Amino acid sequence: MSTISNFSRDEARIMNRSDLTRRLVAKLKSEEAVVGGIGHTNWDLWASGQRPQNFYMLGSMGLAAPIALGVAVAQPHRKVFALEGDGSILMQLGAFGTIATVAPKNLCVVIWDNGAYHITGAQQTLTATTVDLVAIARASGLKASEWAADEDHFEALVDAALSEDGPQLIAARVDHHKPAGTTDRDPGKIRLNFMRGLSGADGKERT
Amino acid sequence: MTSKDYDEPWHETVVRVLRANGVDLVTYIPDNVLRDLIQALHDDPYFTVICPAREEEAVAIVAGAYMAGRRGVVLMQTSGFATLPNALASMIVPFQIPLVMVISERGVLGEFQLGQAIVCRTMRPVLETLGIEHRAIEERSHVEFVVNGMIQQAFATQSPAAIILSPLLTKRQH
Ligand SMILES: Cc1ncc(C[n+]2csc(CCOP(=O)(O)OP(=O)(O)O)c2C)c(N)n1
Numbered sequence A: 001m002s003t004i005s006n007f008s009r010d011e012a013r014i015m016n017r018s019d020l021t022r023r024l025v026a027k028l029k030s031e032e033a034v035v036g037g038i039g040h041t042n043w044d045l046w047a048s049g050q051r052p053q054n055f056y057m058l059g060s061m062g063l064a065a066p067i068a069l070g071v072a073v074a075q076p077h078r079k080v081f082a083l084e085g086d087g088s089i090l091m092q093l094g095a096f097g098t099i100a101t102v103a104p105k106n107l108c109v110v111i112w113d114n115g116a117y118h119i120t121g122a123q124q125t126l127t128a129t130t131v132d133l134v135a136i137a138r139a140s141g142l143k144a145s146e147w148a149a150d151e152d153h154f155e156a157l158v159d160a161a162l163s164e165d166g167p168q169l170i171a172a173r174v175d176h177h178k179p180a181g182t183t184d185r186d187p188g189k190i191r192l193n194f195m196r197g198l199s200g201a202d203g204k205e206r207t
Numbered sequence B: 001m002t003s004k005d006y007d008e009p010w011h012e013t014v015v016r017v018l019r020a021n022g023v024d025l026v027t028y029i030p031d032n033v034l035r036d037l038i039q040a041l042h043d044d045p046y047f048t049v050i051c052p053a054r055e056e057e058a059v060a061i062v063a064g065a066y067m068a069g070r071r072g073v074v075l076m077q078t079s080g081f082a083t084l085p086n087a088l089a090s091m092i093v094p095f096q097i098p099l100v101m102v103i104s105e106r107g108v109l110g111e112f113q114l115g116q117a118i119v120c121r122t123m124r125p126v127l128e129t130l131g132i133e134h135r136a137i138e139e140r141s142h143v144e145f146v147v148n149g150m151i152q153q154a155f156a157t158q159s160p161a162a163i164i165l166s167p168l169l170t171k172r173q174h
Helices: A017-026 A040-047 A064-074 A086-092 A094-102 A133-139 A151-163 A187-198 B010-020 B032-043 B055-067 B085-092 B114-121 B123-129 B140-157
Strands: A033-036 A054-056 A080-085 A107-113 A145-147 A168-173 B023-028 B048-050 B071-077 B100-104 B133-137 B161-165
Touching: A017 A040, A017 A080, A017 A107, A017 A151, A033 A040, A033 A064, A033 A187, A040 A054, A040 A080, A054 A187, A064 A080, A064 A086, A064 A094, A064 A107, A064 B023, A064 B055, A080 A086, A086 A094, A086 A107, A086 A133, A094 A107, A094 B055, A107 A133, A133 A145, A133 A168, A151 A168, A187 B055, B010 B023, B010 B032, B010 B140, B023 B032, B023 B055, B032 B048, B032 B071, B032 B100, B055 B071, B055 B085, B100 B140, B114 B123, B123 B133, B133 B140, B140 B161
Parallel strands: A033 A054, A033 A080, A080 A107, A107 A168, A145 A168, B023 B048, B023 B071, B071 B100, B100 B161, B133 B161
Antiparallel strands: none
């Protein structure tokens, strides 16, 4: 399926976050960094295999994308993914404009939109009623923002993010299934592993 | 101390000390007191300067850059700091990130807005509760020593630091 598309949120298939996280991670062959946001987002990232280039945000909502932006600015030759839930990114919508303005070629934001604050009891978020995060991202200047229509389209969008200049944003509607694991809650260890994971030559040398 | 002892305005000293410490990423939400400093940083190609929408973003960008090997600093006003306790307590302090904050102190010594004065009173209790090293610079002659020492200690001890710019430095005639 072509990545040039314009699916609406309503047309996007409801997929599974654990499955999509694994599909994303399986494509990472060049020590790409992945910053997982609070909520079930980082749990599924953890469950997908604890790559040294993964960072798990335990406490603050909406900061995965800004942290990933900092990583992208510091290591412009390493591709960086931010994974964030809809509830979390709703707290930090200005980050879309910041990323669009800084325009790092090596950053891709992935939004898992389950229409809920799943981890706190699945209360509805604003995306369950009126808010379309792709529309907001585009209006903030992130032109390469797409709803993933289905699993194949999601994979094609990830491939495009890996091979083309960003910034990109991929939004996927996901179900309310439990995540596949639980992140270890040791912030010091998470930071050290991540810093070691980013200290390899790859971030400096990839073109 | 007379003005001719300091041909260099305080903001130029700060820029020089940032450079000397290899701090080349600056994020900020503006304040009038910081205007000359911000302009000087924008004018200097050594620095990457980012003005996001919120102070939380500014903090997170510098935190991410630090983990990827680049040194940064965040500039803000006291009211900006007041938006940060959650990000500091849930990210910067537990993850032991040497975040250096430069905070222009608004709300004391001639404040005309009651709200600003009250917001300012929340700053030191938050810094103290979180155990964040902090120091206000009041004297022109202290700028280089304090900024340099706070930055070096933050990175050496893996701990955040708040450099507070008092109106005694930024508003008083030196
Ligand atoms: C500022 C703030 N408010 C509230 C919370 C409580 N909280 C933790 S996770 C979460 C929901 C996260 O929702 P989302 O990002 O959509 O992820 P999901 O749980 O659906 O995976 C909430 C409300 C918090 N950690 N921080």
